[in-house]
Amino acid sequence: MRCHPIMGIKRHRKVYSSFNFMGTAIQSGAGDDNGALTFLFTRIADDLVNKGYAILPDALPDSLINSLERCQYSMLDSAFEQAGIGRKQDFQHDQRIRRDEICWIDGSMPEGQQWLGFCESLKDFLNQQLFMGLFSVESHFARFESGAFYKRHYDAFRGQDNRVLSMVTYLNADWQLADGGELVLYADDADCEGTAVLPRRGTLVIFLSERFPHEVKPARKTRESVATWFRLNTTRPGRVDPPR
Numbered sequence: 001m002r003c004h005p006i007m008g009i010k011r012h013r014k015v016y017s018s019f020n021f022m023g024t025a026i027q028s029g030a031g032d033d034n035g036a037l038t039f040l041f042t043r044i045a046d047d048l049v050n051k052g053y054a055i056l057p058d059a060l061p062d063s064l065i066n067s068l069e070r071c072q073y074s075m076l077d078s079a080f081e082q083a084g085i086g087r088k089q090d091f092q093h094d095q096r097i098r099r100d101e102i103c104w105i106d107g108s109m110p111e112g113q114q115w116l117g118f119c120e121s122l123k124d125f126l127n128q129q130l131f132m133g134l135f136s137v138e139s140h141f142a143r144f145e146s147g148a149f150y151k152r153h154y155d156a157f158r159g160q161d162n163r164v165l166s167m168v169t170y171l172n173a174d175w176q177l178a179d180g181g182e183l184v185l186y187a188d189d190a191d192c193e194g195t196a197v198l199p200r201r202g203t204l205v206i207f208l209s210e211r212f213p214h215e216v217k218p219a220r221k222t223r224e225s226v227a228t229w230f231r232l233n234t235t236r237p238g239r240v241d242p243p244r
């Protein structure tokens, strides 16, 4: 994959260890987890500056993945709804483009709160380090049943939407190449090859929403993921901009 230096993001030198991950006090040993999270967040910030994306296998602490999984298991299947394309008035289901089911994480369960706390901490860290001006976070579980896919798309279009950063993580243990369902991240519109990522448990992918077209190849067994977006606040007089 070709890489381009990221425009508009600069590293702000700071002492990382002083950062406080209040939202992610994970079970016991929170001190160790905080150290690991500082390391992870620093890696993400560096990769965003250098490449505009990060692909990090085994990135998330087990405790966080386990609680995401508990949260997801406890949601009734009926809580998953067919995913649509577009926002509000443009919202439509188009099975030719995507065939996953989603369930928004609203913080009504402690495990969901823990995940949203992790995302908030990352948002604050990136704002402190890179001055990204991220304002809010939205996150949902997604389930791709066997045969489901999501065709090549952007998560945001320049000047139109306020999704700035896209992040995906996966819950699938023992996912093999033969299971399909790869996320393919393309460098730009001209890139036909891309970089394929297997949706393996704990892998974290994060990228600039407006810059990288991407797709999910057809899965050959049920594929469980968590998709998250970091947004700017584009509310202005006469136009309220709620999340989603």
Ligand SMILES: O=C(O)CCC(=O)C(=O)O
Residues within 6 Å of the ligand: 142, 150, 155, 168, 182, 183, 199, 214, 215, 216, 225, 227
């Ligand atoms: O699940 C993935 O790997 C990516 C999903 C995606 O592109 C999206 O929800 O916009």
Ligand SMILES: [Fe+2]
Residues within 6 Å of the ligand: 153, 154, 155, 166, 214
């Ligand atoms: Fe996407």
